[in-house]
Amino acid sequence: MLESPIQQYPNIRGEVTSVAPALKVTDIHKSFNRRQQGLPVLKGVSLTVEQGEFVSIVGPSGCGKSTLFHIVGGLVQPDSGKVWMNGHEVTGERGHISFMPQQPALFPWRTIEDNVILAQEVKGISKREARRDARKWIAKVGLSGFEEAYPHMLSGGMQQRASFLRALLSPEELMCLDEPFSALDALTRSDMQRWLLDIWEENRRSVLLITHNIEEALLLSNRIYVFSSRPGTVLQEIAVPFPRPRREEITEDPTFLALKRDLSNWMKEEQHKMQILR
Amino acid sequence: MRLWWNKIWPPLVAVLFLLGIWQLSTSLFEIEKWILPSPINIAREVLTESSRLWEHTLATVKLTGIGFTIGTSVGLLIAIVLHSIPFLKSALYPLLILSQNVPTIALAPLLMIWFGFGLLPKIIVITLVCFFPVAIAMMSGLRQTDPIMLSYMRMIGASKRQIFVKLELPHALPSIFSGIKIAATYSVMGAVIAEWIGSDKGIGYYMMLQKSSYRTDRVFIAISIIVMLSLTMFAIIALLEKWFVRWNRRQES
Structure with missing residues (x-):
C-alpha cells in the first residue's frame, strides 16, 4: 500500500472527509465561438486545492477566471481537460460546489x-x-x-x-468565492477580509477565491495562482509563507510587501499586454 | 387610520359633489325619469327592489366566483406549461393573442348554440376573458427572473424544478398578482355578458329585462352593483397580494 502524501484535514464538522485534493483541475482548454472564430479563453489551466486549503486566483480582468468557475461548477463543458473533486471525476457535473457570487x-x-x-x-x-x-x-x-x-x-x-x-x-466541501467583496467600499472590504480570515481559520474549509485584489489574496490564502491575460494560463504559483492564525499586521511585514510588489508588477504587465492586443 | 382617511376624503367629496350636481340638474331641467332618474329616485328604487336585487346579485357573484377561479387557474397553468416548454410557447403564443381579438360579445351567442343555456358556456366566456391577463403577466414575470440569482442556483446544482419553485415562481409573484387583479375585474364583466346572452337570473339578466321596459332607474342600480362587485373583487385580490408579497420593498414605502 502506498502511503498518501497528503495530510488529512478535518472539515467544518470535525470529520475527515477525504485525502484526495478537494479540487484538482487538469489541463483545461476552452474557447468560445464568436463570429465563426474560436476565441480561446483558457489554455491549459491546471490547479489544485488541497483539503482545508485556501487558494486564490488573481489575474487581469477578462482572463477567463469566471469561465474557469463555470467549468468547475459544471455549467460549462471544457473543450478538453478534467475536473476532479475528492478523487472523483466530476467534469461537467453540477452540484458539487458551494458558491458565493x-x-x-x-x-x-x-x-x-x-x-x-x-x-x-x-x-x-x-x-x-x-x-x-x-x-x-x-x-x-x-x-x-x-x-x-x-x-x-x-x-x-x-x-x-x-x-x-x-x-x-x-x-459541499469546496467553497468557490467569485470576487465576493468587489462591490463593497474600501473600508467595508478590509473589514470583511478580516472577518473572513477569522471565520475561515476557525473552520478550515477548502476555498477557491477569485479576486482582483492582491492584498486580499495575500492576506487570506495559502497559495496564489497568478493568471495571464486571455487566453488564461497559470503564470505563477506562489506559496504564501505566513503562519496561521494570521493577524492583519502581516500586511506591514517586509516579505508581504515584497510579494505584493512582485504580484502587482506581473499583473500590470499582463494588463498592459491585454491593452496592446486590443 | 388617519393616513387612510386623508387618502379617502378627496375622492369621496368629488363623488358627492357630482351626485349633487346630478340631483340638482334633474330637478332644475325637469328631465324625464325614464331618460335620467335622479340619484334619490335610484336610491328609493333600491329599497323597493331589495329582495329581488339580492337574489340576482347572489347568482352573479356565484357565477363570477366559479368563472374567475377556473379562468385564473387556466391562465396560471398555460403560463407554467408554455414557460417550461419553449417550443410550445413559440407555437401557441400567437394563438393566445388571437383568442383575445375575437370579441366576447360575438362569441358568447355561438357558445350558447354549441353548449346550451347551462353553466358551461358562461364559464367558458369568463375563462376566455380571465385567462389571458394572468397567463401573459405570469409569463413575463417568469421571463424576467434575476440572472444573477438564476446563475447562483445553477452553480449550486439546483434542478429545473427547484429553480422554478424556489426562484422563478416567487420572483414572478408581483407580476402574477397584477395579472390576477385585471382578471378579477374582467370576470365580473364576463359574467354579466354571459347573463345577457342566455340566463334567467343574475344582474346581467336583470339589466336586460329592465332596459326593455325602459326602467332606467333600475338599469342604473344594476350598473352600480356591477361596479361594486368589480371593486370588491379587486380589493380581495389586492389584500391577498399584500399578504403574499409582503417582502416587496415598493409596498412598504
Whole structure:
C-alpha cells in the first residue's frame, strides 16, 4: 500500500472527509465561438486545492477566471481537460460546489434565516434541521437580531456575510468565492477580509477565491495562482509563507510587501499586454 | 387610520359633489325619469327592489366566483406549461393573442348554440376573458427572473424544478398578482355578458329585462352593483397580494 502524501484535514464538522485534493483541475482548454472564430479563453489551466486549503486566483480582468468557475461548477463543458473533486471525476457535473457570487444574490422574499439555508434546502436537507444550525451561525457571523429581516433591510457588508454563510452552511466541501467583496467600499472590504480570515481559520474549509485584489489574496490564502491575460494560463504559483492564525499586521511585514510588489508588477504587465492586443 | 382617511376624503367629496350636481340638474331641467332618474329616485328604487336585487346579485357573484377561479387557474397553468416548454410557447403564443381579438360579445351567442343555456358556456366566456391577463403577466414575470440569482442556483446544482419553485415562481409573484387583479375585474364583466346572452337570473339578466321596459332607474342600480362587485373583487385580490408579497420593498414605502 502506498502511503498518501497528503495530510488529512478535518472539515467544518470535525470529520475527515477525504485525502484526495478537494479540487484538482487538469489541463483545461476552452474557447468560445464568436463570429465563426474560436476565441480561446483558457489554455491549459491546471490547479489544485488541497483539503482545508485556501487558494486564490488573481489575474487581469477578462482572463477567463469566471469561465474557469463555470467549468468547475459544471455549467460549462471544457473543450478538453478534467475536473476532479475528492478523487472523483466530476467534469461537467453540477452540484458539487458551494458558491458565493459577486453580488450577494439573496432572495428578497426570504428572511435572512431562510436565505442562509437555501443551499442546504437545494441539497435536500429538511428545513427544520437546516434552521437549527442556521440560528447558531447567524449569531456567530454577527447577524443576530436579523434572522427575520428581509435582505433589503441589511447593509451591503451584512448581505455579503449572509451570502457567505449560505455558502459555508452548504454540505459541499469546496467553497468557490467569485470576487465576493468587489462591490463593497474600501473600508467595508478590509473589514470583511478580516472577518473572513477569522471565520475561515476557525473552520478550515477548502476555498477557491477569485479576486482582483492582491492584498486580499495575500492576506487570506495559502497559495496564489497568478493568471495571464486571455487566453488564461497559470503564470505563477506562489506559496504564501505566513503562519496561521494570521493577524492583519502581516500586511506591514517586509516579505508581504515584497510579494505584493512582485504580484502587482506581473499583473500590470499582463494588463498592459491585454491593452496592446486590443 | 388617519393616513387612510386623508387618502379617502378627496375622492369621496368629488363623488358627492357630482351626485349633487346630478340631483340638482334633474330637478332644475325637469328631465324625464325614464331618460335620467335622479340619484334619490335610484336610491328609493333600491329599497323597493331589495329582495329581488339580492337574489340576482347572489347568482352573479356565484357565477363570477366559479368563472374567475377556473379562468385564473387556466391562465396560471398555460403560463407554467408554455414557460417550461419553449417550443410550445413559440407555437401557441400567437394563438393566445388571437383568442383575445375575437370579441366576447360575438362569441358568447355561438357558445350558447354549441353548449346550451347551462353553466358551461358562461364559464367558458369568463375563462376566455380571465385567462389571458394572468397567463401573459405570469409569463413575463417568469421571463424576467434575476440572472444573477438564476446563475447562483445553477452553480449550486439546483434542478429545473427547484429553480422554478424556489426562484422563478416567487420572483414572478408581483407580476402574477397584477395579472390576477385585471382578471378579477374582467370576470365580473364576463359574467354579466354571459347573463345577457342566455340566463334567467343574475344582474346581467336583470339589466336586460329592465332596459326593455325602459326602467332606467333600475338599469342604473344594476350598473352600480356591477361596479361594486368589480371593486370588491379587486380589493380581495389586492389584500391577498399584500399578504403574499409582503417582502416587496415598493409596498412598504
